[in-house]
Amino acid sequence: MDEKRLFRNPDLAKRIAEKISKLAPRDEPVKICHVCGTHEWTITHFGIRNMLPPTVEVIAGPGCPVCIVPASEIDEAVKIAEKDVTITCFGDMLRVPGSAMSLLDAKAKGADVRIIYSAGDAVKMAKKSRDRELVFFAIGFETTAPSTAVEMLSSPPRNLSFLVSHRVIPPAMKLLAEMKDLSLNGFIAPGHVSTVIGLEPYEVFPQEYGLPTVVAGFEPLDVLFGVYTILKQINEGKPRLENEYSRVVRREGNVKAQKLMKQVFSVADGKWRGLGTIAFSKLVLREEFTAYDARVKHEVRIAEGVDSHPGCMCHLIIVGKSKPNECPLFLKACRPEKPVGACMVGTEGTCRIWAKTINRQSRVIE
Amino acid sequence: MAMCLAILGKIVKINDSHAQVDFGEGVLREVNITLVEARVGDYVLVHAGYAIQVLEEKEALETLNLWDEILRSETEIE
Numbered sequence A: 001m002d003e004k005r006l007f008r009n010p011d012l013a014k015r016i017a018e019k020i021s022k023l024a025p026r027d028e029p030v031k032i033c034h035v036c037g038t039h040e041w042t043i044t045h046f047g048i049r050n051m052l053p054p055t056v057e058v059i060a061g062p063g064c065p066v067c068i069v070p071a072s073e074i075d076e077a078v079k080i081a082e083k084d085v086t087i088t089c090f091g092d093m094l095r096v097p098g099s100a101m102s103l104l105d106a107k108a109k110g111a112d113v114r115i116i117y118s119a120g121d122a123v124k125m126a127k128k129s130r131d132r133e134l135v136f137f138a139i140g141f142e143t144t145a146p147s148t149a150v151e152m153l154s155s156p157p158r159n160l161s162f163l164v165s166h167r168v169i170p171p172a173m174k175l176l177a178e179m180k181d182l183s184l185n186g187f188i189a190p191g192h193v194s195t196v197i198g199l200e201p202y203e204v205f206p207q208e209y210g211l212p213t214v215v216a217g218f219e220p221l222d223v224l225f226g227v228y229t230i231l232k233q234i235n236e237g238k239p240r241l242e243n244e245y246s247r248v249v250r251r252e253g254n255v256k257a258q259k260l261m262k263q264v265f266s267v268a269d270g271k272w273r274g275l276g277t278i279a280f281s282k283l284v285l286r287e288e289f290t291a292y293d294a295r296v297k298h299e300v301r302i303a304e305g306v307d308s309h310p311g312c313m314c315h316l317i318i319v320g321k322s323k324p325n326e327c328p329l330f331l332k333a334c335r336p337e338k339p340v341g342a343c344m345v346g347t348e349g350t351c352r353i354w355a356k357t358i359n360r361q362s363r364v365i366e
Numbered sequence B: 001m002a003m004c005l006a007i008l009g010k011i012v013k014i015n016d017s018h019a020q021v022d023f024g025e026g027v028l029r030e031v032n033i034t035l036v037e038a039r040v041g042d043y044v045l046v047h048a049g050y051a052i053q054v055l056e057e058k059e060a061l062e063t064l065n066l067w068d069e070i071l072r073s074e075t076e077i078e
């Protein structure tokens, strides 16, 4: 199956874009928010904003799991690393600024920080060096949390513990829906997170907030059709939840993944960098896994950290209130190879995506 | 590595909880398939080394036909 070819069909893209133009409001602009870094990549990479009429704006919400990890949790990882414990993490985490230091800085000072590609790699590594303490820095949304749960439930070696920083997306969407000064008109829900959680968690958005909500995939046609569907719902005055990504998203989601997550984690209030504390948005290990809790085992718990650095506008970028090119540091003091804020670090950070595709902003699907 | 990115690959071989997945252009990787019910030949969505869902090929083609139809029918109404 050639998904790329099928869902990048330029004819169909043009036809959808024409429909969007016809449906677009004349004066009152419409603001649609997505909450996934991969959506931002598709939109930026394929120049989708240039295919939309001026009254249809698509903004990027907090969809970068690396960018929203608060400095206090990076500080915890750094502190553990300083205790001569090996930290294993996804590559994107290395440069995320902590209050004073990133994990990369810690590594430069001699800490043992290793990049891995999956939770399973951390387990393998721990099995190979049983006489050494290892920590897996578990970050990510509902797409990643199930993999941590799989490993936790397969009796990992005792020299491995988990620094859990997983977050769940729907509570963050609620926060955005309630932001008066953001005044959203619709959501493009994150397709890959939805493969796990299913459709039910989004019902509240059309029902309670009157926001059209469409689960969309990550090819250009997916995004365009998502925008079209939202505009249609707005025109009809009938907000509802629709699933345009039925090729992988089922109504019930991935039931097994949900079950494993529930077995391993409970939900607590959690801090998001740039957003503050969001109720019931953080996954924490259940009591029976305390022996694997890195915060307990290595005695670190840091409540407060320095999330933003002077001049950085990440707190506005993360909710789509500002665009990267409105930040005075963008591509000047802050660049992908020398990031100032977290949004420039993660490959799914809005600033990073814009920096990497800046020359492509005017491109359209061809 | 992109964190919320998930990519499609085709299962070529299954070994218990792991599978060899073909991501095209000769890229074969080992993927944990604990979270899905998948068979050899299935396309799976893989995120950070774990398959998180199985793609329904039929559904993909039906979606495109449906979109085409929706766009057509609305042209007729106008």
Ligand code: SF4
Binding pocket: A311, A312, A313, A314, A317, A324, A327, A328, A329, A330, A331, A334, A335, A339, A340, A341, A342, A343, A344, A345, A351
């Ligand atoms: S360009 Fe850099 S400093 Fe400015 S908001 Fe983005 S990450 Fe922060």
